[in-house]
Amino acid sequence: MIKKLWLILCTALIIAGCTACGQAANVQTETTEMESVVTGNLVALAGMDDAAVDMQIAQYESGTIDETTAVLIETLKNWKTVHQEAGDYISCGDVKVTRSGNEITGSVRGDFTKRDVDFSMSFTKDLSELKSMTLNPVYSIGELMKRAGLNTLMGMGTVFTVLIIISLIIYAFGFIGRHEKKKDEIPAPVIVPETTDEDLSDDLELVAVIAAAIAASEDVPVDSLVVRSIRRRTSSNRWKNQ
Structure with missing residues (x-):
C-alpha cells in the first residue's frame, strides 16, 4: 500500500x-x-x-x-x-x-x-x-516643469479673464439701474388750464370814466393820469342796502 x-x-x-x-x-x-x-x-x-x-x-x-x-x-x-x-x-x-x-x-x-x-x-x-x-x-524634468508652469499660467490667465468679464458685467448693471431710476424720476408734465381772453372793453370805459372824474376833482388834465393795472375781483362782494 x-x-x-x-x-x-x-x-x-x-x-x-x-x-x-x-x-x-x-x-x-x-x-x-x-x-x-x-x-x-x-x-x-x-x-x-x-x-x-x-x-x-x-x-x-x-x-x-x-x-x-x-x-x-x-x-x-x-x-x-x-x-x-x-x-x-x-x-x-x-x-x-x-x-x-x-x-x-x-x-x-x-x-x-x-x-x-x-x-x-x-x-x-x-x-x-x-x-x-x-x-x-x-521629456526631461525641466521640460515637464516648464510645461506644467505654462499650463498653470494659462489656467490662471483664463480664470482672471473670466473674473474681469464678470466684474465688467456687474459694473454695467449699475449703469442700467441708474438709467431706469432716472426714467422713474422724470416728473409728469404739468397740465396748464386753458385761459380765455376776457373782454376788456367795459373795463376801458370804466377807466375812462374814473379818470375823468379824478381829473375833474383834482383839476388836472386827464392825460396826466396813468392807470397801472386793473384787477377784477371775482369774490362774492355784494352791495348791501343800508
Missing part, C-alpha cells in the same frame, strides 16, 4: 514538473515573440515618412475597420506628430514584457536624434489580437 502511494506521488511530481517546463517554455516563446513584434513595429514606423503614413491610413480606412485596424490608424496618426519631435530613428533598448490578466504588453524605449520615444504594444494573451499601441515622447 505504501509502495502504491509512493508511485502515485512520484507520478504526480513528474507530471507537475513536465507541465511547469512546458509553461516556462511557452512563456519564453511569448517573450521572444513580443520582443520581435515590438522591435519590428517600432523600426517599421520609424522608417515611414508622412506620405507613406497617409497612404497606409487611406488603405486601412478603405476597408473594414475593426478594433485592430482602429488601433493601427490611431497609431499612424500619432506617429506623424511624434516624428516631428523625435527626429530620425537610431536604435532601441531591450524590450520589457509584462503580463496582466488576459493581456501581454511589450514596451521599449527608442533612441532618436531629437528625443527618445517610449513605444508599447498590448495583445491578448495568445497574441492573436492587438489591443493598443502607444507612442510617447520622453
